[in-house]
Amino acid sequence: MRRCRKAVMIYAVLLGVACGGCGGGSPTAPSATTTTTFSGIVTNIVTGAVVAGATITIGTVLATSASDGTYSLAVTTAGTPSFSAAAPGYYTRESAVSMSGSKTINPEIIPQGDGFNLEFFNWLFRENGTKGTERPVVIPNYEIWTRQMQCTELSTDGYDACKRMIVIADSIPAIYEENIRSGIAQFGRLTGGAFTNPTITTKTHPVDLVISRNDWLTANGTVSLSYFPAGLWSDANSDGNNAYMSMGLSSTQPGHILHGWRAAEDLGIVTHELAHSLGYGHPSGREKWPDSIMGDYQDGGYGISAADELHGRILYKRPYGSLTPDRDPAGATIN
Ligand SMILES: [Zn+2]
Incomplete structure (x- = not known):
């Protein structure tokens, strides 16, 4: 059996911190109150199955996904409200929403099962849970x-x-x-x-x-x-x-x-x-x-x-620096 015996792993993300696949926006910039209706479908990230009964919360309003996993939610606010998608048997997805970003948000949430193992995930990507995830944000x-x-x-x-x-x-x-x-x-x-x-x-x-x-x-x-x-x-x-x-x-x-x-x-x-x-x-x-x-x-x-x-x-479906159980780093938005 051969393996890498010396793990002098001094790696850092190649091109710095960025949020993968998410909108920008300045959380401190003043912005007018707007109303936006967000909608989408909640699915299991492992199996792809729709998730019924999930609670989607944006800011202070919430909705429950229907039997086909769909939800719709009208939000009136300024700034960048918080986002969460919670369902029994799943880790809660936590992020924030850009009011000017996509109106379609399709949360893929992580099951507590179906092959996902949080301890293994933390071992592979989060220094046994002591740090946010580290990965390149641009292919080397x-x-x-x-x-x-x-x-x-x-x-x-x-x-x-x-x-x-x-x-x-x-x-x-x-x-x-x-x-x-x-x-x-x-x-x-x-x-x-x-x-x-x-x-x-x-x-x-x-x-x-x-x-x-x-x-x-x-x-x-x-x-x-x-x-x-x-x-x-x-x-x-x-x-x-x-x-x-x-x-x-x-x-x-x-x-x-x-x-x-x-x-x-x-x-x-x-x-x-x-x-x-x-x-x-x-x-x-x-x-x-x-x-x-x-x-x-x-x-x-x-x-x-x-x-x-x-x-x-x-x-690779989550931004650099995501935290357990499924929380995006500060400044990231889901849409
Ligand atoms: Zn190694």
Whole structure:
């Protein structure tokens, strides 16, 4: 069994905080009182089934969804009223409404069941529930480094991460590039179809070029990938099995993925590191989720489980920074 042994996961959202798929609007700007009739249909985000008897509340008015899941609600207010959709057996969807946004609001609410597991969701995307969700809001570009790298200096923070590396003349093995492209081809599964077909380029650095960690010579929003043969970085930790994603310490830096020579041959490990760049994490308790791409999975295949796909799909239907159980961050609106 091989896996990513060192999880030096210092990732941040690639392009900063934004609210995905939601309206803007300034909550502090004065605005006139208006009346808007909102309507839509409430569904189960996992099964797609309509949800009857859900309570939709906008500001101080509320309505109950009918047997076909539909509701209609006339709202007279100024500003950005609160929104919630609550139903027995579901997590309450909480957001806010833009009075000038779409009049159609179709809440897809998260069931307490049907395969959704809040503990797993929090483990994957919210540091076991201690933070808001983190994910890129724009699909990253990927850059494959075609020459091998040799680490010349390890970090002293206990992770033995590579702080400084040098480009050597050898080309990366074909299997590494194949695995990267195969892993990226699975992004639709990891993001519910939100992020597919990212731009993939290759870069051939000059031999002997020295590159420092977090100075990856790429633009923000680019994730580069490098390969390390036997040598300081590989040998320091074990035997080429190491791999990690090292993204910038802030949203203003690009990301980088490193693979030791043995890890690079393993499609599951390559896909695992790529999943980090999509917001997938693995804080403590990794052994509890053996089937997950971020868990204690076995060799072979991509390592993506049905649960990974389900929870990743929900992540990508929510804005960056959403909170448990299903609360949008301040400033986000549902329409
Ligand atoms: Zn990892």
